[in-house]
Each structure stands twice: as structure tokens, then as C-alpha cells.
Amino acid sequence: xxxxxxxxxxxxxxxxxxxxxxxxxxxxxxxxxxxxxxxxxxxxxxxxxxxxxxxxxxxxxxxxxxxxxxxxxxxxxxxxxxxxxxxxxxxxxxxxxx
Numbered sequence: 001x002x003x004x005x006x007x008x009x010x011x012x013x014x015x016x017x018x019x020x021x022x023x024x025x026x027x028x029x030x031x032x033x034x035x036x037x038x039x040x041x042x043x044x045x046x047x048x049x050x051x052x053x054x055x056x057x058x059x060x061x062x063x064x065x066x067x068x069x070x071x072x073x074x075x076x077x078x079x080x081x082x083x084x085x086x087x088x089x090x091x092x093x094x095x096x097x098x
Contacts, residue, residue: 005090005094006086006090007086007090010086010089011082011083011086012082013082014081014082014085014086015078015079015081015082015083016078016082017082018053018077018078018081018082018085019074019075019078021049021053022050022053022054022074022077022078024046025046025047025049025050025053026050026053026074028043028044028046028047028049028050029047029050031043031047032044032047033047053074053077053081054073054074054077055077056077056080057073057074057076057077058070058073058074058077061073
């Protein structure tokens with residue numbers, strides 16, 4: 001399969017959007033973990049989404065995720081999800097055109 005229609009700007013935009021979502025869910029997860037959420041169900045729901053945004057690196061390689069590697073793993077997840085979304089959108093656009 002040849003990747004000739006890769007859209008770099010869309011990939012970067014999707015990766016940055018996932019980085020923003022990961023940061024928001026990470027902060028909410030920290031608030032719930034520390035008990036400073038005040039029993040707010042919205043923050044607890046956002047905190048539970050953190051388990052999705054930390055997949056696959058933190059789920060598969062959790063024993064290695066300590067120190068600065070923790071944030072590098074989150075960055076790799078954002079790049080992975082950005083690439084996945086870019087490929088899905090590109091595939092759907094190509095299917096629609098043919």
C-alpha cells in the first residue's frame with residue numbers, strides 16, 4: 001500500500017488536538033486522584049477518559065513508564081492517534097471520490 005496522499009497539516013492538527021485532550025484528561029485524572037474534584041461527576045467522567053488517551057503505550061509498557069518516559073509515552077500516543085485519524089479520513093475521502 002502506497003502512502004502518497006498523506007496530509008501533514010491534518011496529521012499535525014489531529015495530533016495537537018489529541019495532545020490537548022490528553023492534557024485535559026490528565027489534569028482531571030490528577031484532580032480525582034488527589035480528591036480535589038469536589039465530587040463533580042463531569043470531572044470524574046473526563047478523568048475516566050484518560051484511560052483511553054493513555055492507550056497503547058501506558059497500557060502495554062506501564063512498567064517502563066516512569067520519569068520523563070511517562071510524558072514521551074503520552075506524546076507517542078498523541079502521534080499514534082493523529083496518524084490513525086489522518087489515515088481514516090484519507091481513506092474515507094478516497095472512497096467517496098471513487
